[in-house]
Every structure is written in structure tokens, then in C-alpha cells.
Amino acid sequence: MFDLTVPQQILDEMIAEARAAAPHECCGMLAGRGKQVTHHYKIKNIVAAKAEAVKQMFDDAKIVHLEGLSPEERADIAFWMDDKDMFAAQKDMRRQDIELLASYHSHPVSPSRPSPTDIKALALYPDIFHIIISLQESKPVTNAFRIVDGTVTKISYQTT
Amino acid sequence: MVKVRIPTPLRPLTGGKNEVEATASDIQSMIESLNGQFPGLKDRVCDDKGEIRRFVNIYLNEEDIRFLQGKDTPLKDGDEISIVPAIAGGAHPHERSA
Numbered sequence: 001m002f003d004l005t006v007p008q009q010i011l012d013e014m015i016a017e018a019r020a021a022a023p024h025e026c027c028g029m030l031a032g033r034g035k036q037v038t039h040h041y042k043i044k045n046i047v048a049a050k051a052e053a054v055k056q057m058f059d060d061a062k063i064v065h066l067e068g069l070s071p072e073e074r075a076d077i078a079f080w081m082d083d084k085d086m087f088a089a090q091k092d093m094r095r096q097d098i099e100l101l102a103s104y105h106s107h108p109v110s111p112s113r114p115s116p117t118d119i120k121a122l123a124l125y126p127d128i129f130h131i132i133i134s135l136q137e138s139k140p141v142t143n144a145f146r147i148v149d150g151t152v153t154k155i156s157y158q159t160t
Numbered sequence: 161m162v163k164v165r166i167p168t169p170l171r172p173l174t175g176g177k178n179e180v181e182a183t184a185s186d187i188q189s190m191i192e193s194l195n196g197q198f199p200g201l202k203d204r205v206c207d208d209k210g211e212i213r214r215f216v217n218i219y220l221n222e223e224d225i226r227f228l229q230g231k232d233t234p235l236k237d238g239d240e241i242s243i244v245p246a247i248a249g250g251a252h253p254h255e256r257s258a
Contacts, residue, residue, distance in 0.1 A: 025251065047248070050214075078250035083217045083224065087244055100168065103247050110252035117250030124215070124245045127168045 003035060004102065004129055004144060004157035010040040011159050015140045017042060018106035018133040024075035027105040029089050030131070031098045039098060041089035044082035045105075048075050078117065079105045102144065104131035112141040114152050122147045129155055162190060162235050165242040170205075173198045187218060188231040190241060205243065215246040 010030065017026045027045050032038035081103075093100060103125065107115075112134035114122065122130050126148040134141045146153045161181050166174050174180055180197065184190035191212075195202035205216050211231075212218060218225045219242040225233045235241070 027247070029247070043247075050248075076251075078248070080246060080248040083244065083246065086247065087217070087219055087224075087242065090242070090244065105249060107251045115250050115252045121215075121246075121248045121250070124169050125247060127171075130249075 001156075002158040003155040004037065005035055006030065006037045006131075006157055006159050008159040010037060011142065013040055014104055014131070014133055015142070018108070018135055018140065021045070021106060022108040022135055025077070025079040025106050025108060026133075027079040027081050027103070029081075029086070029100055030102040030104060031089075031093045031096075031100050033098055035101075037101055039093070039096065041085070041092070043085040043089065045075055045079040046082045047078045047080040050080045076108060100128055102129040102131055104133060106133040106135060108135050110134065111136055112143040113154075114145055114147060119147055119150055119152060123150065129157075131157075161237055162239040162241055164190065164194065165240070167243055167245055169245055170201060170243065173201050173204070184235050186229075186231070186235055187212075187220070187225055187233045187241070190235060191231070215248065217244040217246065218242070219244065 014028065017028070025045055028043045029041040030037045030039070031041065090100065103122065112132045114130065114132065118130070126146070129144045129146055131142055131144045144155045144157045146155055161183055164180050164182055166178055166180060171178060180194065182190045182193040182197070184193045191202055191205055205212060207213050220228060220233055220235070221240055225231070
């Protein structure tokens with residue numbers, strides 16, 4: 001029994017997007033009904049423009065690390081979904097009567113599992129799944145997780 | 161009366177409702193009204209100084225209130241407000257190749 005079903009075409013689009021964005025991280029949202037993803041929303045990564053907000057959200061060690069980087073370099077190791085894109089995507093979901101089911105983002109050079117920052121920041125969304133596309137190896141790895149109160153659970157998904 | 165869209169992470173506080181109503185003249189009083197109906201909601205939206213958290217976006221109709229008057233933005237009957245927490249995260253910097 002799978003927790004989520006993602007059309008292969010959407011997964012392929014997400015991987016292509018991750019490759020195109022590398023070395024920066026890409027990010028986006030998946031929506032649908034029940035366990036079936038039907039829609040894919042590509043969202044701009046605006047972490048470079050969110051220095052102040054990042055300070056509030058990210059852990060101390062990471063802040064020091066982020067502040068030592070240029071805006072472009074920050075986008076290599078972090079993402080922040082563009083507020084306007086997110087609002088537009090959620091408006092479209094309401095119009096289509098579908099629900100946000102998952103977020104996704106890429107890890108250009110690190111594994112397909114939540115980082116400490118992911119665990120902290122994505123905890124705001126315990127009811128959706130979080131897919132991480134890793135480009136660390138030549139073959140992309142995409143795992144999906146649920147993150148609740150600091151606990152990460154890998155979930156199973158299928159492609160159709 | 162204004163309509164407020166509640167994001168998934170806050171729905172446990174609203175008994176699962178994705179839309180609620182509030183009687184409020186501005187965003188600040190809307191937050192207080194919501195907190196009266198759903199205790200704990202203000203702490204999720206505002207920091208300990210009462211300022212709206214930077215990772216919480218609030219939209220009045222189609223506009224981000226940061227580009228209006230922030231928490232002093234006036235409201236009128238029939239307005240639609242959306243609360244949209246940011247989705248953000250990071251990679252594993254210590255595993256980043258040089």
C-alpha cells in the first residue's frame with residue numbers, strides 16, 4: 001500500500017527542474033486528491049532575498065554558515081519558496097478543488113533525506129509529504145518523507 | 161465579518177476548518193479575534209513581541225499585507241484573508257563538496 005502516487009511525467013519534470021536549477025536548489029508543490037498527485041507547481045527559490053527571515057527560521061549554526069555566503073551560494077544549500085508563487089498556486093488549488101499533498105526541493109550535492117534545517121523549517125507542514133530530489137549521484141534519488149515534531153518518517157510512493 | 165483561510169499547519173487549532181470568520185477592523189484585531197476563538201493561534205502567527213513572524217505571510221484579498229499597512233491594515237466586511245506559512249529548508253552543508 002503506497003502513501004502517495006505521483007505521475008511519472010510529473011516526477012520527470014521535477015528531476016529536470018532540479019538539474020536545470022543546479023547548483024542551486026529548486027522547489028515546488030504537488031497537489032491532488034486523496035493520495036493521487038495530479039498537479040505540479042514549480043515555485044521560485046528566493047532564499048537569497050530572505051536573509052532576515054532565514055535568521056528567524058534557521059538554526060544558529062546554519063545562520064553563520066549562510067551569512068558567510070553570497071546570495072547565489074545560499075541558494076545552493078537552501079530554499080525558500082516564493083511567497084507570491086505559493087499564493088498563486090494555492091489559489092489555483094482552491095479553484096480546481098484539489099489539496100496540497102507534498103512539497104519538493106532538490107539537494108544538488110547532498111543525500112535525499114531531510115537536513116537539520118529541513119526538519120526544523122518543514123515542521124510547519126506536518127500534514128503533507130516532503131519529497132527530496134538528490135543529484136548527489138549520477139542517477140537522481142527521490143525519497144518522500146513526513147516530518148512531525150522533529151521526527152522524520154520515510155514514506156512509500158509509487159509512480160504511474 | 162471577514163473570511164480567513166487557515167493553512168494546513170494551523171487547522172488542528174481550528175478543529176480542522178480551512179475557513180473561519182472573524183469580526184475585526186484590522187489585521188491586528190483579526191488575529192486577536194481568531195485567538196479568542198482558537199486559543200494558541202496567535203502564538204503561531206506572531207512572535208513574542210506580537211509582530212507577525214517573518215515566515216508567515218498574510219494576504220488581504222490578493223495583496224501581501226507587508227505592502228499595505230502590515231498588521232494595521234484596515235479590514236472591511238467581506239474581505240478575504242489568507243494566512244500562508246513559508247515553505248523553506250536547506251541541504252546538508254557539511255556534506256557539500258568543495
